[in-house]
Amino acid sequence: MHWFDGTQPRRHAPDYFVRRADGSADVVDARADEQIEARDAEAFAATAEACARAGWGFRRIGQAPAVREANLRWLAGYRHPRCIRPEVAGRLWDAFASPRPLFAGAEAAGCRLAVLPVLFHLLWRQLLVADLESALLSVDSIVRLPEDGTR
Numbered sequence: 262m263h264w265f266d267g268t269q270p271r272r273h274a275p276d277y278f279v280r281r282a283d284g285s286a287d288v289v290d291a292r293a294d295e296q297i298e299a300r301d302a303e304a305f306a307a308t309a310e311a312c313a314r315a316g317w318g319f320r321r322i323g324q325a326p327a328v329r330e331a332n333l334r335w336l337a338g339y340r341h342p343r344c345i346r347p348e349v350a351g352r353l354w355d356a357f358a359s360p361r362p363l364f365a366g367a368e369a370a371g372c373r374l375a376v377l378p379v380l381f382h383l384l385w386r387q388l389l390v391a392d393l394e395s396a397l398l399s400v401d402s403i404v405r406l407p408e409d410g411t412r
Contacts, residue, residue: 340382
């Protein structure tokens with residue numbers, strides 16, 4: 262974003278743009294409270310105003326925990342729809358009907374090399390879930406169906 266603050270040109274690049282399934286949008290800035298200076302607060306206010314004019318939401322959130330952020334960055338690499346193969350997804354949902362370790366479930370669904378991109382896509386979409394907060398995803402991470410049974 263570029264704007265003029267009355268005395269000089271300013272610019273700010275928000276951290277995330279989120280397009281929701283219903284078509285709505287949010288712009289998100291992630292910055293820990295203790296790292297926000299006056300100039301940053303002005304940029305966030307200008308961003309919120311621009312977003313409101315565009316019909317988008319704006320949120321500033323604190324910094325995500327490092328483990329969660331690393332897991333989400335990994336899974337984001339598999340967010341593209343090209344990673345989904347419905348026949349493999351079905352086998353993965355069956356494999357994880359009871360919680361089990363990531364590699365064990367992947368191997369139960371087929372060739373691990375072919376299955377893992379689909380598994381990571383389903384984790385990204387939260388159509389399968391794992392604890393992304395306390396440890397990096399690994400062969401032993403427990404994966405399960407979501408509580409609401411969404412598929």
